[in-house]
Amino acid sequence: MEIMNWFAKGLxxxxxxxxxxxxxxxxxxxxxxxxxxxxxxxxxxKLKGSGMKAIAITEDWCGDAMLNNPILLKISEEIGAEVRFILRDQNLELMDQYLTNGISRAIPIFIFIDKEGEEQAVWGPRAKRIQEIVDEERSKLPAQEADDFKDKQMSMYKRLTASYQEDSEIWHTVASSIIDVLVSEK
Structure with missing residues (x-):
């Protein structure tokens, strides 16, 4: 399916x-x-008025989407870009074209489209620095077989989610990462 058809289908x-x-x-x-x-x-x-559009492949239960989607919206407002949301779990045929590392249905994925309807850039699911933070936190977890793994994992997710909601440095890290992809393509 052509990317603009997905855009038209989005929320x-x-x-x-x-x-x-x-x-x-x-x-x-x-x-x-x-x-x-x-x-x-x-x-x-330089992107203002360019006619750019964005598709966000997302789900509301995703902590990374909770962090990244509002930042995408602020960026899109700044440049006058329309955004549409596609729910991953109902649209795997689109999601499977944007797998992370060729295997993972990680979200959100942002697909940026120019005024001619051509894909210009893809971003997601995390800014590089945020991925490093997540990897660092995961490295502190016990082995998956350990009795306390699930508890420690849930505690890690709660800490990350809290920082995603409160830490403005994280927000600007995400914004900078998205902007890097947008301006490098133009």
């Missing part, structure tokens, strides 16, 4: 947010407290 930001059952308030909290820095806005200047 508007309002439809996606209204339909959320998990992480809705957390995502709105990041959205309401995050603002692009002047330097980030400057880097996006």
């Amino acid at each position: 508007s930001p309002k439809e996606y947010i209204e339909g959320m059952k998990v992480n809705k308030e957390a995502m709105k909290g990041v959205y309401n407290r995050f603002s692009l820095a002047d330097e980030e806005k400057d880097r996006l200047e």
Whole structure:
């Protein structure tokens, strides 16, 4: 299916947010407290009015989506880009074209499309620095066979989720990573 057909099929930001059952308030909290820095806005200047569109392959239960989706929305507002949300679990035929490391259905994945309807850039599921933080946290976990693995893993996820909701440095790390992909393609 052509990428613009997927865009047309997607949910508007309002439809996606209204339909959320998990992480809705957390995502709105990041959205309401995050603002692009002047330097980030400057880097996006040449994309304003370019007619760019974005598809976010996502699910509301995903902690990374809770962090990354509101930042995508702020970037899209800055440059005047339309965003549509595609639910991963109902659209595996699209998701499977954007597997992480060729094997993982990790989300969110952001697909940026130019005004001619051509794919220009793909970002996700995490900024490189955020992936390093997650890897570092995972390295501290006991072996999966250990009795306390599940408890320690849940504790790690809670810490990461809390930092995703509160740490503005993380928000700007994500914004910078997305902007890097956008401006390197133009």
